[in-house]
Amino acid sequence: MMRLRSVVLVLVLLLATALPLAAQTSSMVWNAKWKAENKRWVAYHLTGVRPDRLDATKKLIVEALAPLGFNALFWRSTTVSNSSHTQN
DSSP states (O other), X not given: OHHHHHHHHHHHHHHHHHHHHHHHHHHHHHHHHHHHXXXXXXXXXXXXXXXXXXXXXXXXXXXXXXXXXXXXXXXXXXOOXXXXXXXX
């Protein structure tokens, strides 16, 4: 009886360690397949571009970022309108 318990315990331990490894391999296969089928996004974040520098910004995007594979642009304006300021 003691031998049977030992065998069962070993089998349970082997199964418990094998399942997470199988799940990880499955996840890795899915990840590789997804990357092969989907275009990857490579983004650049611009903050506070001044209106008088738009030509230079366009040149940066067209001549530098796009050839390097950047295909997404996050543009955040830091312009604040006068109406949002409170005056004392």
